Amino acid sequence: MSLDKDTVKNIAYLARIRVDDEKLEPLAGELSSILDWIEQLQELDTDGVPPMASVAAMKLPQRKDVVTDGNCRDAVLKNAPDPEDGFYTVPKVVE
Amino acid sequence: MTKLTDLTIRGALDGLAAKEFSAAELAEAHIQAMEAGRDLNAFITETPEIALERARESDNRRAKGDALGAMDGVPIAMKDLFCTEGVLTTAASHILDGFTPPYESTVSANLRSAGAVMLGKANLDEFAMGSANITSYYGPVKNPWKATDGKDAGKDLVPGGSSGGSAAAVSGGMAVAATGTDTGGSIRQPASFCGIVGLKPTYGRCSRWGVIAFASSLDQAGPMTKTVEDAAIMLGAMAGHDPKDSTSAPMAVPDFAAALSGDVKGLKIGIPKEYRMDGMDPEIQALWDQGVNWLKAAGCEIKDVSLPHTKYALATYYIVAPAECSANLARYDGVRYGLRIPGDSLDDMYMNTRGEGFGHEVQRRILIGTYALSSGYYDAYYIKAQKVRTLIANDFKAAFEDVDVILTPTAPTPAFALGEKQEDPVAMYLNDVFTVPTSLAGLPGISVPAGLSKSGLPLGLQLIGRAFDEETLLRAAHAVELAAAFNHKPGREG
Numbered sequence: 001m002s003l004d005k006d007t008v009k010n011i012a013y014l015a016r017i018r019v020d021d022e023k024l025e026p027l028a029g030e031l032s033s034i035l036d037w038i039e040q041l042q043e044l045d046t047d048g049v050p051p052m053a054s055v056a057a058m059k060l061p062q063r064k065d066v067v068t069d070g071n072c073r074d075a076v077l078k079n080a081p082d083p084e085d086g087f088y089t090v091p092k093v094v095e
Numbered sequence: 096m097t098k099l100t101d102l103t104i105r106g107a108l109d110g111l112a113a114k115e116f117s118a119a120e121l122a123e124a125h126i127q128a129m130e131a132g133r134d135l136n137a138f139i140t141e142t143p144e145i146a147l148e149r150a151r152e153s154d155n156r157r158a159k160g161d162a163l164g165a166m167d168g169v170p171i172a173m174k175d176l177f178c179t180e181g182v183l184t185t186a187a188s189h190i191l192d193g194f195t196p197p198y199e200s201t202v203s204a205n206l207r208s209a210g211a212v213m214l215g216k217a218n219l220d221e222f223a224m225g226s227a228n229i230t231s232y233y234g235p236v237k238n239p240w241k242a243t244d245g246k247d248a249g250k251d252l253v254p255g256g257s258s259g260g261s262a263a264a265v266s267g268g269m270a271v272a273a274t275g276t277d278t279g280g281s282i283r284q285p286a287s288f289c290g291i292v293g294l295k296p297t298y299g300r301c302s303r304w305g306v307i308a309f310a311s312s313l314d315q316a317g318p319m320t321k322t323v324e325d326a327a328i329m330l331g332a333m334a335g336h337d338p339k340d341s342t343s344a345p346m347a348v349p350d351f352a353a354a355l356s357g358d359v360k361g362l363k364i365g366i367p368k369e370y371r372m373d374g375m376d377p378e379i380q381a382l383w384d385q386g387v388n389w390l391k392a393a394g395c396e397i398k399d400v401s402l403p404h405t406k407y408a409l410a411t412y413y414i415v416a417p418a419e420c421s422a423n424l425a426r427y428d429g430v431r432y433g434l435r436i437p438g439d440s441l442d443d444m445y446m447n448t449r450g451e452g453f454g455h456e457v458q459r460r461i462l463i464g465t466y467a468l469s470s471g472y473y474d475a476y477y478i479k480a481q482k483v484r485t486l487i488a489n490d491f492k493a494a495f496e497d498v499d500v501i502l503t504p505t506a507p508t509p510a511f512a513l514g515e516k517q518e519d520p521v522a523m524y525l526n527d528v529f530t531v532p533t534s535l536a537g538l539p540g541i542s543v544p545a546g547l548s549k550s551g552l553p554l555g556l557q558l559i560g561r562a563f564d565e566e567t568l569l570r571a572a573h574a575v576e577l578a579a580a581f582n583h584k585p586g587r588e589g
Contacts (some may be wrong), residue, residue: 008462011469012462013460014465015449015465016449017449017453017461018447018451021299024415030459031462031463032458034520037413037521038410038476039429041479042475044407044483049485052481052488053481055298057535058299058344076512079193079195079196079197079431079433080430081432081433081435085132088430089430093379093440093441
């Protein structure tokens with residue numbers, strides 16, 4: 001499986017990671033070599049094998065749908081890079 | 096008297112009980128060793144004030160005759176993947192710049208309740224992604240060991256990864272023990288490279304709450320210690336059901352240390368033929384054979400077992416782990432915590448922040464994961480890998496119908512020189528060839544130092560147990576430890 005520059009550029013956009021144009025080519029090479037190596041899985045017949053969904057053989061527990069936490073706005077915002085008036089901030093998204 | 100920085104957990108607890116030294120003196124000795132060992136770069140953040148404060152609290156409890164925890168007064172290093180309240184927590188990534196959690200991870204809180212004294216936050220591969228501790232934003236960790244012979248003689252060596260700072264701290268006498276986390280071998284492989292014991296418990300044994308996530312179906316916290324008995328004591332202090340982690344097992348925590356009876360007569364030990372790989376280092380093979388003979392001499396029954404899908408485990412892992420990592424690391428968006436690199440639009444800000452904040456290996460894995468999960472490729476990669484994972488887990492299930500414990504090498508080589516294997520990701524991934532299958536199956540595994548290579552470096556043997564049967568696993572590991580009588584120390588003084 002060989003990835004070209006444009007595909008890598010698109011994957012990087014999907015992952016929201018800025019990759020400089022001159023780095024796309026070497027990155028495409030690295031990712032292709034990893035995918036080539038992973039290709040060996042295709043030689044295994046897995047028809048009828050269920051995909052593993054859970055490692056531990058146990059039922060997911062459920063709890064009551066009630067508030068267990070809260071009133072900690074300042075603690076939640078404490079690590080925000082640029083909070084304002086008790087809110088997170090982002091660049092303008094609506095014109 | 097033994098040097099304070101040579102003490103095991105057991106030795107420290109005995110010495111404290113006999114009033115040979117105080118917890119404050121013990122902490123002080125390790126703080127000095129930590130400072131003297133700064134060239135190894137084992138710690139990202141040192142917390143000497145916290146250590147001394149908690150040590151004095153422990154001394155007060157002891158003086159007043161209060162109830163004591165299982166590790167009361169024992170100084171430990173905390174892998175910097177565990178969130179610690181009020182203490183910088185980085186995951187060795189630029190993207191978590193300045194992140195100071197307002198909460199404490201369950202495992203570190205359990206250890207604190209048990210009286211353990213935190214010396215600092217140990218270095219690691221960025222987001223625990225790596226096998227040599229060279230991907231940390233805070234620089235690589237050096238192994239306290241040096242080769243005495245061969246091509247790497249005298250060179251700086253890697254400590255293994257991702258829990259490389261933890262392993263170097265324990266091996267270098269800078270901490271009595273340390274926490275690690277293991278996703279594909281990140282406790283066991285550095286333990287092998289640094290000549291210490293590393294235990295990855297069964298998936299679900301320790302809570303993942305407050306542990307910065309890499310691959311949630313694989314991540315598991317565990318102890319890194321000088322002896323098997325210490326691993327048993329520390330696992331007991333870390334483990335337990337936690338309602339805040341829905342995959343944490345609702346089971347009582349056994350007295351693991353009590354399982355070390357020394358009696359392994361009749362225990363069935365499996366030797367998987369698929370781990371005997373072409374081109375295997377004869378040294379590693381010889382050590383493995385030695386391990387078989389030790390267990391035989393201790394009265395175990397040795398049986399050949401087959402784990403036919405072993406050769407597909409690494410490729411499976413390098414789909415599953417990146418897929419989960421790409422989802423988990425989506426949260427680093429420059430909005431809620433850590434680094435923010437401004438941009439003209441929201442997308443621009445995301446891309447700038449993540450492009451600058453994540454290192455190269457982390458980016459590579461996010462991209463592989465994003466691709467494997469993207470529309471059109473999901474079935475071919477992710478579902479395929481999860482099917483193979485079922486086959487790998489079934490291999491172990493079948494083997495454990497015949498045997499109680501499986502014995503293998505921990506890693507295909509001893510520690511290698513800093514700078515090696517850096518260019519070729521697949522060559523680096525091969526370090527985890529013996530540890531990854533256990534992780535995919537969620538089983539407990541332990542690395543025990545068993546001998547030295549010709550170049551004078553430690554080599555570990557891995558034992559694998561049934562799910563939630565750490566007791567039998569520890570008992571067998573203890574037998575290997577007794578037979579190996581590994582008492583070598585790294586050349587440098589801690």
